[in-house]
Amino acid sequence: MGKKSIDVGLDLPLKIRARHAIHEVRPVTIKENFAPGNRSCIGCAEALAVRLTCKALGDNVIIAMATGCMEIVSSQLPYTSWEVPWIHTLFENTAAVASGIEAGLEAMVRKGRIPARETKIVAMAGDGGTADIGLQALSGALERGHNFLYICFDNEAYMNTGVQRSSSTPYGASTTTSPAGKVSIGQITPKKDMLGIVAAHNIPYIATACPSYPFDLMDKVAKAAAVKGPAYVHILSVCPVGWRSPSELSVRIGRLAVETGIFPLYExxxxxxxMSLSLPKLKPVYDYMRLQGRFRHLSEDTIKQIQQRVTEEYQKLVAKAEG
Amino acid sequence: MAKRVGIEVSVAIGEVVTMTNTDVIAAYPITPQTHIVEHLAKLVADGELDAEYIPVESEHSALSACLGAAAAGARTFTATAGQGLELMHEVLYIASSMQLPVVMAVANRALSAPLSVWGDHSDAMAVRDTGWIQIFTENGQEVVDNILCAFRIAEDRGVLLPVMVHLDGFHLSHVIEPILLPEQSEVDAFLPPNDYPLPLDPAKPVTMGDFGPPFIYTEVKWAQEVNLRKSMETILKCWGEFDRIFKRCYHPVECYRSEDAEVLLLTMGSFSETAMTAIDQMRQQGKNIGLIKLRLWRPFPFDEIRSAVRDAEVLIVLDRALSFGGPGGPVASEIRSALYNEDKRPKIVSFVGGLGGRDITVSGFSEMVNRGIEISKTGSKHEFEIFGARE
Known part of the structure; x- marks a missing residue:
């Protein structure tokens, strides 16, 4: 049975096989540098994303992390979930801290004080720590061209403090500081285009990823880590608490975010x-939104409006990739 | 032998930092600190200092980058002033709490508004509770010497705390003074290489900057307090060793003509030089007066202050900062509380002056002392008096 299943599909045309390569299962390391037993919520796709990220990064890495969910769940004294060197200092300065680590290692290696190990410096932050309060430090570090990888784990609101809106919260989502009400649909601004902002810094490598596509995520993180210079990976992370979605559906909802074109995977x-995935036909955004309490209040008209915007944005992106 | 050179104090800081073979400098320009980081940038550009120079986009990031560099085990330096130090505020706590031995020169500057680039001690006083060691200096030589000492104190295994060396903006940062710059061999003998225990290293993973719930937070903070107080021993030892090698001696509290003085004036920073001239003049006029110079602001030298002022009748304290709606000057306030439970203590008169770069001249100090003596006799309905303000 097992042997046969590997062969299944090998007779399909190459074009079709390429389209589905993203789903191809491969062996990965069983080593967990983000250890199990951390305090993340049930169904937390961000913890899954961090776990996969750590598998892709390997051991020769130093992680600087912003204040946020992943910091809180992984570092409560006297425990740690980290099998690699890890530092947390503040909320908004992670890219600057990473800059300092990189510069420190660079100088000490040059002076022969420590061996040259080509250690990768990785900054990790949530969407608030990236798109809002940490944007200046991130822009500075990207512009200065530090040799580091910045990963944004985007769960589309300040989940750690109780689901407040961020600039990365999507249009129409109800949060505790953009609540849907009699005269408001919730978040009234579209999600901030972090990829566009990062792209404007002309850095060598940028990608989006989602733990619902684990091999694609690990490939991109590994590729980004191999870049000499700044690299940025933006990972959509389903948050059952903040999105008010069933915890067992986190992986499916991540898939739907991609398949509806709401969160396209690309580099x-x-x-x-x-584009990382060819989607000849996008699924309706309703399929994605109906599973989440944060969108439950939206009218058909609003969903139509969102559908139109998502389709347009996706086509623009595809045109860029084809152009 | 060290050579005496005429050099701008900011430039001299760059020279001595170069002799420490600092690994990382992260800095953002702000007047009156700019000449320090400009000179360091030039030294790096010329290959005279082998360091990574990170021209960050804010002071918040300057100190944040220093955190990262220090955590990686690198010798780390930065400089700032005024608003820059305020923007660093929350980062200052991280450096001390996480025991990251960053050295920072602070060219003391007034705080806005109204905008003022000129000197006073508002910035230094606003960060007094951040857990840094804070050393005040009164001339260029003291700045250079204490920058060197700061690295040794900060990186000492028994301390591992960040150190600020305070020099008054413009009054010190921008003046050209004759300064004895040390020889490289002397610096090498005095300052051992930085050997940070447990740096960020994939060969030996550590977790730094954990999350501390109520069951452990108090213990962590108490340990930090004990460590900062205990750093006094290392500071004294470092200054003693400095004296041995360089023949210049520093103390947490320094006394000038204070033996048997009935009236004492207390100052910090560059104004102490003017105050000494004023003391000389007043002594000539037969006044029984002396000067106390407070060099070490944190950890606060309680014992040294108590014994230095115990026998005086009156202690006149000049603050170059205001604690709005409070006791007036932070220095006077702390000295009051240090002496409150003493059986024998002088009357304390508090003046606030020299704000935003306003000079206090020799005759100004005489005037302040006379007024202070008057207040000590008649009392004052105010907590403090502002010196030299027009009504």
Whole structure:
């Protein structure tokens, strides 16, 4: 049975096989540098994303993390979930801290004070720590060209403090500081285009990923970590608490975010856009939104409006990749 | 032998930091600190200092980058002033709480508004509770010497705390003074290489900057307090060793003509030099007066202050900062509380002056002392008096 299943599909045309390569299962390391037993919520796709990220990064890494869910769940004294060197200092300064680590290692290696190990410096932050309060430090570090990887784990609101809106919260989502009410649909602004902002810094490698596509995520993180210079990976992380979705559906909801075109998977390598997944036909956004309490209040008209915007944005992105 | 050179104090800081073979400098320009970081940038650009220079986008990031560098085990330096120090505020706590031995020169500057680039001690006083060691200096030589001492104190295994060396903006940062710059061999003999225990290293993973729930937070903070107080021993030892090698001696509290003085004036920073001239003049006029210079602001030298002022009748304290709606000057306030339970203590008169770069001249100090003596006799309905303000 097992042997046969590997062969299944090998007779399909190459074009079709390429389209589904993203789902191809491969062996990965069983080593967990983000240890199990951390305090994340049931169904937390962000913890899954961090776990996969750590598998892709390996052991030769130093992680600087912003204040946020992943910091809180992984570092409560006297315990730690980290099998690799890890530092947390503040909320908004993670890219700057990473800059300092990189510069420190660079100088000490050059002076022969420590062995040259090509250790990768990785900054990790949530969407608030990236798109809002940490944007300046991130822009500075990208512009200065530090050799580091920045990963944004985007769960689309300040989940750690109780689901307040961020600039990364999508249009129409109800949060505790953008609540839906008699005269409001909830979040009234569209999600901030972090990828566009990062792309404007002309760094060598940028990608989006989602733990619902684990091999794609690990490939991108590994690729980003191999880049000499700044790299940025933006990972959509389903949050059952904040999105008010069933915890057992986190992986499916992540899939739907991609399949509806709401969160397209792509790379920008040296300015060149490349879609990671070819989607001949997008699923309706309703399929994604209906599973989440944060969108439950939206009228058909609003959903139509969202559908229109998602389709347009997706087509624009595809055009960039094809252009 | 060290050579005496005429050099701008900010430039001299760059020279001595170069001799420490600092690994990382992260800095953001702000007047009156700019000449320090400009000179360091030039030294790096010329290959005279082998360091990574990170031209960050804010002071918040400057100190944040220093945190990262220090945690990686690198020798780390930065400089700032005024608003820059305020923007660093929350980061200051992290450096001390996480025991990251960053050295920072602070060219003391007034705080806005109204905008003022000129000197006073508002910035230094606003960060007094951040857990840093804070050393005040009164001339260029003291700045250079204490920058060197700061690295040794900060990186000492028994301390591992960040150190600020305070120099008054413009009054010190921008003046050209004759300064004895140390020889490289002397610096090497005095300052051992930085050997940070448990740096961020994939060969030996550590978790730094954990989350501390109520069951452990108090213990962590108490340990920090004990460590900062205990750093006094290392500071004294470092200054003693400095004296041995360089023949210049520093103390947490320094006394000038204070033996048998009935009236004492207390100052910090560059104004102490002017105050000494004023003391000389007043002594000539037969006044029984002396000067106390407070060099070490944190950890606060309680014992040294108590014994230095015990026998005086009157202690006149000049603050270059205001605690709005409070006791007036932070220095006077702390000295009051240090002496409150003493059986024998002088009357304390508090003046606030020299704000936002306003000079206090020799005759100004005489005037302040006379007024202070008057207040000590008649009392004052105010907590403090502002010196030299026009009505």
């Amino acid at each position: 920008i390598e040296n300015g060149k856009y490349k």
